[in-house]
Amino acid sequence: MGGSIRKDMSAKVTHLIANVSGGDKYQYAATFRVPVMNLHWVHASWEHRHELEFVATLDTFTAEHKLKPFHGARVCFIGFPEEEEKHMTEVLLSNGGAVTNLEDPGCSHVVVDESSVAERPEGSSRAWIVKAEWFWTSVQKETSLEEKEYLFDDYIEQVLSPNARRDSHATTPSSASRRKRKRLHETLSSLVHQQSPALHKRRSSVSDAGLLSVSGSF
Numbered sequence: 001m002g003g004s005i006r007k008d009m010s011a012k013v014t015h016l017i018a019n020v021s022g023g024d025k026y027q028y029a030a031t032f033r034v035p036v037m038n039l040h041w042v043h044a045s046w047e048h049r050h051e052l053e054f055v056a057t058l059d060t061f062t063a064e065h066k067l068k069p070f071h072g073a074r075v076c077f078i079g080f081p082e083e084e085e086k087h088m089t090e091v092l093l094s095n096g097g098a099v100t101n102l103e104d105p106g107c108s109h110v111v112v113d114e115s116s117v118a119e120r121p122e123g124s125s126r127a128w129i130v131k132a133e134w135f136w137t138s139v140q141k142e143t144s145l146e147e148k149e150y151l152f153d154d155y156i157e158q159v160l161s162p163n164a165r166r167d168s169h170a171t172t173p174s175s176a177s178r179r180k181r182k183r184l185h186e187t188l189s190s191l192v193h194q195q196s197p198a199l200h201k202r203r204s205s206v207s208d209a210g211l212l213s214v215s216g217s218f
Contacts, residue, residue, distance in 0.1 A: 001045060001046065001049060001056065003056075009024075009025050009028040009029065009034075013034060014034065014035075014057070015034065015035050015036075015037050015041075015057075015062075016028075016029040016034055016035070016036045016037065017036075017037050017038075017039055017041065017042065018036055018037070018038075018067055018071075019038075019039060019071075019072065020071060020072030020073075021036075021067060021068070021069055021070060021071045021072055021073060021096070021143075021144035022072075022073075022108075022144050022147075026144070027146050030143045030144075030145075035062055035066060036066065036067045036143070037062065037065055037066060037067060038065050038066065038067045038068075038071070040065050041056070041062065041065035044061075044064075044065060045061075066142075067096070068095045068096030068097075069095050069096065069138050069139065069141075069142055069143050069144045070092055070095045070096045070097030070138070070144060071095075071096035071097070072096070072097075072108075073092075073096070073097040073098070073108045073109055073144070074097070074098050074099075074100040074104060074106050074107050074108045074109070075092055075097050075098070075099060075100065075107075075108065075109045075110075075111055075135075076099070076100050076101050076102055076104070076107050076109070076110045076111070076123065076127075077089070077099075077111050077113075078102070078110055078111070078112045078113065078117055078121050079112055079113035079114075079115075079116040079117035080113045080116075080132075084113075088111070088135065091139055092135075095139060102121060102122065102123035102124075103123075104124065105124050105126075106124070107123055107124045107126075107127045108126070108127055108128065109127060109128045109129075109130060109134075109147070110123055110127050110128070110129045110130070110152075111130055111131075111132055111134065111135045112129060112130070112131060112132065112152045113132055114131050114132065114152065114155050117152075118156075119156075120152065120153060120156065128147040128151075129151065129152045129153065130147050130150045130151060130152055131150045131151075131152055131155055133150055134147060134149075134150035137150075
């Protein structure tokens with residue numbers, strides 16, 4: 001179909017095809033605004049191969065096959081009120097993820113409400129344990145952000161530090177509630193934007209013969 005494949009990410013790569021959100025190539029693509037595509041993009045393009053006017057890199061077509069931010073992720077929520085967890089579950093599912101529990105060895109992420117959980121949850125050693133900010137910001141930016149910037153362990157260390165204890169009087173009882181309301185507001189705003197075609201417009205044009213880099217195994 002006129003494209004080519006590159007093993008490594010570089011400035012010549014115009015699209016990344018992945019079967020899971022995350023990893024070095026994925027983060028490179030997110031940083032440099034390289035579209036991350038689902039494998040279905042290739043299959044769907046092949047179905048149109050006999051159409052002379054078809055362009056696989058057209059914005060409206062690629063928007064249908066972009067990899068969702070939590071594609072392949074198995075997420076466990078800890079410490080959230082029932083209604084908030086229900087809402088987060090709905091958002092997770094609509095963004096390609098699956099809900100699981102701490103006992104699941106395949107759990108990839110444990111999302112913690114740091115305002116109500118004081119100790120590190122015990123679960124799969126392979127799972128990222130992150131603050132709720134990672135989840136909501138990933139939804140807002142439509143990409144799975146790098147987990148190491150939102151680690152729950154780092155938050156606990158910061159809270160237990162002497163400086164944090166001295167500054168604890170500055171925190172008001174209503175701060176957690178305000179933070180939760182902000183999360184809900186950001187999510188609703190994000191969902192509205194997701195329905196807008198303008199959100200999916202590319203910031204730069206690419207040639208019809210796109211260069212592809214493949215991430216993951218198929």
